[in-house]
Amino acid sequence: MEDKDRIRSEVSRSYGAAVTGGGCCCGGGAAAPKGAVARFAGYSPAELAALPSEAVTNSFGCGNPLAFAGVREGQTVLDLGAGAGIDLLIAAGKVGPGGRVIGVDMTDEMIAAARRNVEAAGAANVEVRKGLIEALPVESGTVDWVISNCVINLSPEKDRVFSEIARVLRPGGRMLVSDIVVRDLPEFVRQSASAWSSCIAGAISEEEYLDGLRRAGLVDVEVRERLTYAASQIDAFLESEEGAPVAASCCGGAPSRVMLAGVAAQLEGRVWSAKIAARKP
Numbered sequence: 344m345e346d347k348d349r350i351r352s353e354v355s356r357s358y359g360a361a362v363t364g365g366g367c368c369c370g371g372g373a374a375a376p377k378g379a380v381a382r383f384a385g386y387s388p389a390e391l392a393a394l395p396s397e398a399v400t401n402s403f404g405c406g407n408p409l410a411f412a413g414v415r416e417g418q419t420v421l422d423l424g425a426g427a428g429i430d431l432l433i434a435a436g437k438v439g440p441g442g443r444v445i446g447v448d449m450t451d452e453m454i455a456a457a458r459r460n461v462e463a464a465g466a467a468n469v470e471v472r473k474g475l476i477e478a479l480p481v482e483s484g485t486v487d488w489v490i491s492n493c494v495i496n497l498s499p500e501k502d503r504v505f506s507e508i509a510r511v512l513r514p515g516g517r518m519l520v521s522d523i524v525v526r527d528l529p530e531f532v533r534q535s536a537s538a539w540s541s542c543i544a545g546a547i548s549e550e551e552y553l554d555g556l557r558r559a560g561l562v563d564v565e566v567r568e569r570l571t572y573a574a575s576q577i578d579a580f581l582e583s584e585e586g587a588p589v590a591a592s593c594c595g596g597a598p599s600r601v602m603l604a605g606v607a608a609q610l611e612g613r614v615w616s617a618k619i620a621a622r623k624p
C-alpha cells in the first residue's frame with residue numbers, strides 16, 4: 344500500500360472510531376465535552392438547536408464555512424468530507440426544497456451517521472455519497488458551491504483535491520472552506536500519524552493553500568477570516584486517542600501521541616483555522 348493510501352486509511356480509522364465513541368480528531372478528542380467542538384467552530388446556538396443532536400456531537404469541524412456564504416435557494420452545494428452532516432443540514436435549509444446538497448466522505452461510520460441525521464432532520468434534498476475528495480463522485484460543472492470543514496488538511500494529495508474542486512464547480516461557482524493551516528511546523532510533528540488525524544501534521548501554509556487553488560485554475564482566492572489557536576486548544580487537538588497503541592503510526596517510525604505531549608506550547612501562534620474563498624472563472 345502506498346503512503347498516501349496508508350494515510351487515508353489511518354485517517355478513516357480514526358474518524359470511524361471517533362463517531363462510534365473513541366476520540367481523536369480535529370477540534371479535540373475524547374476529553375472535549377460533547378458539542379463543544381461545534382460551539383467553538385462558530386455555529387450559533389440557534390443553528391445548533393435546530394439540528395439532530397447527533398449531528399452536533401459528532402461534528403469535527405474548525406469553522407462554520409456557510410456562515411458568510413451567499414448560498415441561495417435552488418442552488419447545489421457540495422460538502423467535501425461531510426462527516427456526520429452538520430454542514431449538509433445547514434446547507435439544506437439555505438438551498439430549500441428546490442436546491443440540492445451532496446456530501447462526500449470516505450468513512451463508512453461517518454456516512455451512516457450522516458444518513459441517520461439527514462433522515463432525522465427530514466432533509467429530502469440531501470444525498471450522501473461514498474468517495475474520496477481526491478476523485479469526487481460528482482459530475483463536472485454541476486455545483487454552485489463547494490464547502491468543506493476541516494478536511495482538505497487531511498488529504499495527502501491536496502493538488503488533486505484542488506483540481507477536483509475546479510472540475511465540479513460550474514463557471515462562476517464558488518468555494519468556501521474552513522481549514523487548518525500552519526506555519527513552520529516542526530518535522531517530528533509532520534511525521535506523526537496521530538497529529539495527521541488531528542488535522543495538524545498534514546496541514547500546509549496559507550501561501551501553499553492559496554497557490555494550490557490558483558494552480559487549479561481558481562480565481563479571487565483569498566483568506567476571509569482567521570482563528571489562531573492557543574496552546575490549550577492545540578493540546579486538545581493532539582490529545583491521546585483512547586485505547587490507541589502508544590506507537591500508532593501510519594508513516595514509518597513516526598512519533599506517537601505520547602511523544603507529542605507538551606509540544607502544544609511550541610506550536611502556539613503557528614496553527615490556525617482559516618476561512619478560504621475562491622471562484623471558478
Ligand SMILES: C[S@@+](CC[C@H](N)C(=O)[O-])C[C@H]1O[C@@H](n2cnc3c(N)ncnc32)[C@H](O)[C@@H]1O
Pocket residue numbers: 351354355358368369401402403404405423424425426427428429430447448449450453474475476477491492493494497498
Ligand atoms: C475533521 S472531520 C470533519 C467532518 C465534517 N466536515 C465536520 O465538520 O464535522 C474529517 C472528515 O473528512 C473525511 N475525510 C478525510 N479525508 C478524506 C478523503 N481523502 N476523502 C474523503 N473523505 C475524507 C473523514 O472521513 C471525516 O469524516
